[in-house]
Amino acid sequence: MRYKIELSYNGRDFHGWQKQPNAASVQQTIEEAISLIFKDKIDLTGCGRTDTGVHAKQYIAHFDSEFEYNSKHTEKLNRYLPDSISIFSIKETYPDFHARFDAKSRTYEYVIATEKNPFTIGFSWYIPWELDINLMKEAADKLYNYNDFTSFSKLHTDVKTNNCRIIDVKFIEEKGRILFMITADRFLRNMVRAIVGTLTDVGKKKINVNDFCKIIENKDRGFAGKSAPAEGLFLLNIEY
Numbered sequence: 001m002r003y004k005i006e007l008s009y010n011g012r013d014f015h016g017w018q019k020q021p022n023a024a025s026v027q028q029t030i031e032e033a034i035s036l037i038f039k040d041k042i043d044l045t046g047c048g049r050t051d052t053g054v055h056a057k058q059y060i061a062h063f064d065s066e067f068e069y070n071s072k073h074t075e076k077l078n079r080y081l082p083d084s085i086s087i088f089s090i091k092e093t094y095p096d097f098h099a100r101f102d103a104k105s106r107t108y109e110y111v112i113a114t115e116k117n118p119f120t121i122g123f124s125w126y127i128p129w130e131l132d133i134n135l136m137k138e139a140a141d142k143l144y145n146y147n148d149f150t151s152f153s154k155l156h157t158d159v160k161t162n163n164c165r166i167i168d169v170k171f172i173e174e175k176g177r178i179l180f181m182i183t184a185d186r187f188l189r190n191m192v193r194a195i196v197g198t199l200t201d202v203g204k205k206k207i208n209v210n211d212f213c214k215i216i217e218n219k220d221r222g223f224a225g226k227s228a229p230a231e232g233l234f235l236l237n238i239e240y
Contacts, residue, residue: 002064004093005030005044010084011055012122012231017046026050026085027061033080040067047099047238048106049189053230055123057109060238062099105167107183107237108192110228112200115176124177125196125232131203133171133178139202139212140169140180143195150219152194162188162219181236190227198225 007030015023019031027044035041042063050056069090078087111124112131120126143166150162165185172179180196198215201207207215207225215223 001066001068002062002093002095002097003069003090004097004099005061005063005090006088007059007061008057008086008088009055009059011050011053013082013084015052016054017048017050017056017059026056026059029081029085030061030077030087033077037076037080038067038073040065045099047103048187048235050235051190051193051230051233054233054235055231056235058237059235060099060103060240062093062097102240103238105183105185105239106187106235107168107181107239108187109234109236110180110182110192110196111232111234112178112180112196113176113232114178117176120177122231125229127200129204131178131200132205133173133203135205135209136199136203137171139199139209140171140195142209142213142216143169143182145213146216148219149188149191149216151215151221151224152191152198153188153221154190155221159188164188164191183237193227193230193233194221194224196228196232200228201225 009026014026017026019025019028027046031042031044042065044061044063046061047059074087074090113120113124113126116126147163149164153162164187168183170181182192198212202212
């Protein structure tokens with residue numbers, strides 16, 4: 001049977017979702033917990049990678065097992081797992097469901113703190129200088145005009161194409177913080193953090209909106225701004 005597992009996690013204690021040698025990951029932590037509690041050795045396939053320190057409010061994975069899981073197993077697993085991981089559900093799904101390849105879109109949220117607040121440390125990027133949010137909005141709207149986002153991709157990745165379709169981009173201003181939300185059919189590694197870092201350069205008036213467009217058109221990561229810190233980034237939603 002194939003199971004779909006829905007969860008969330010605080011990425012601060014992990015080197016991302018994916019298993020890697022000599023580093024704690026969300027994937028390995030869950031697999032080891034299931035193996036220990038239920039004596040069921042599984043291989044989790046996630047909906048995508050997240051970088052070290054990045055959080056997920058919704059994350060989807062799948063695995064195959066002959067063990068019959070229900071809500072009681074979800075509760076038992078949650079009692080064992082660290083506080084930084086929460087399992088919402090483990091449900092049987094159709095045999096060829098794929099958490100990564102079946103996803104139609106993903107939405108990320110980036111949180112910029114505009115006021116110093118000790119209770120948002122680890123979950124936002126505190127920027128102590130004033131940002132021109134209108135310029136940032138104008139620049140962000142230009143993302144709809146492009147498909148190739150090589151300039152915002154981590155170098156030397158193994159993807160076949162750097163093309164993505166931007167579905168929605170918006171800023172939400174709240175007291176003490178700015179939320180940047182972006183939805184696309186796929187994302188490149190480090191893409192959202194690179195976009196946010198470059199948009200803040202627009203907001204600080206280090207570059208203008210035309211410069212932002214030229215950065216995308218150059219298709220060279222070296223022209224874009226520094227990546228925004230990982231702790232402000234959340235995987236918010238996955239649509240299937």
